[in-house]
Amino acid sequence: MAASALLNKPWRELRWGERQKELQYVQEYKPENPEIRNLRALLFGHVGAGKSSFINSVSNVLRGRMTMPALASAMTSDTSFTRKYETHTFMKGRGSSKTFFPVVFNDIMGLEDGETRGVHAKDIVHAFKGNVKEGHKFNPVGPLEPDDFGYNPTPSADDKVHVLVCVMSANTPQINSSLLKKMSEVRQKASELGIPQMAMMTHIDAACGEIQKDLKNVYRSRHLQKKMKDFSAALGIPLNCIFPVKNYSEEIDMNNEVDILILSALRKIIDFGDDFIEKMETE
Template sequence: MEQLLGTCPAHTAMELAGAFSEPWREIPWRDKDRELQYVKNYKPYRDDIQHLRVLLYGPVGAGKSSFISSVDSVLQGRITTRALVEANSGPCPSRTYKTYKIQKGQPGDFYPFVFNDTLGLQMGEDSGVHPEDIKLAMKGHMRDGYRFNPGSKLSSNDSQYYNAEPTVNDKVQVLVYVVPADTAAQQEEDHVKKIKDIRRTACDLGIPQLAVITNIDSACTEIHKDLKNVYKSKYLKKTMEEFSDSVGIPMNCIFPVKNYQEKNVVNDDADSLILSVLRRIIDFGEEFINDMET
């Protein structure tokens, strides 16, 4: 507990101590198979939509690539690390824009949703991903292979990586901010400014947004003892509330998860948390594409 107090000065000892007697949010722990089947059965209602495109952004080390690999692990029923390996194989993690597909059955058969990772959103004007690049990606102007440059955005003159005429399948349908639990409630002013700037563009485009809180078991002793304490944790509830107030993402659009970073086998409880946010991503994306003009 002393370690938690040291890393989270914004919270009082009373707020950090213990757990609520009843969960403040319900999750279908026993319905993992039903949630998994929902994802496996999903197909975009519109015939012209090949897949939902989900764009992840957030600070360096937040767990964006880990989240992609964790979703892959849940759906494959075994630990996979493809996104993690590819993200960390170059001189800078996740510096190159890439679309990640998740295999569903035989080779060439994929789930109808894809993920795009981005360079970390760091503080300062000339560090981390350029906010304009995230906006361009949301609009479908960014092609795979583009190398992020913190000092400048993708230029419309770049014929190799600038997509001048994006199709509906190039555009983003869901925007996800990923942040670790131990820093979620302590967003610096410059960082919040970047987030709100990106969120305004997403709002203008009508793109639904949510947030994923990672490393929850490392940040809270109650969750570390039992992952099912996630929605009983006073610490996590306070963290999510402060994060929501700071960046403007509603509480019901913020989801805590435990990524598969150290485990070598899947776990039903971790799977349930990941599936809960994946289902919301699918539902949000489906609502968005159904509201789009044909």
């Protein structure tokens, strides 16, 4: 007899009824280091992983309505939709009372198969150190050099990346060796700089019919659990640092379950990034 697609009990607990508490945690966060206005998270991953869509989804959750701060492609393509280095901020309030959350995301050109396609691993390292100027257009043929216009030679503590977030689609059959090598190289450089790392698994509803039926099945899905374990083993990111999320895509109204998964990941981004900021203060 075939095993059920669902586990009897969820293998990770999630408090589905605590959306407001999780949201409040994010709303009240502020870096204590006076040199840093914003906690900066860098999102990287393969083409089509859903990086830009995640940025939009976070904006939706924080503003309580549909927004679109990052252009995202709905088309299936093997070419990155993101071409330049851009800082995405999250607004709160309206009109004269408008302010911004002290958490920003940088989306970077997707990793692609081949040496002359997608973002160079060296450019991601430049971003780690704050050496990439806002609006710099990535060149798949060659990485950014110190004498290029897009190079920032004097980065502040605020320009540097405080947490690295690897984004992976659960609907991708497998990561090919070329991409895995690039991702491992990026992680190694982040480790050398002491930058904390975590991962998000997107498109979980497309990967598993049981999750598509009910998002609360996310931690009961055998298929997704195996996907996350395989990804953890392939890239070396601990399982407790990998978070499944569903981006807002076809919805036109807010959804509590979608919000909870996004807030769960966002809280860990803040926690990991803030730990690094505290460490920067003592160095």
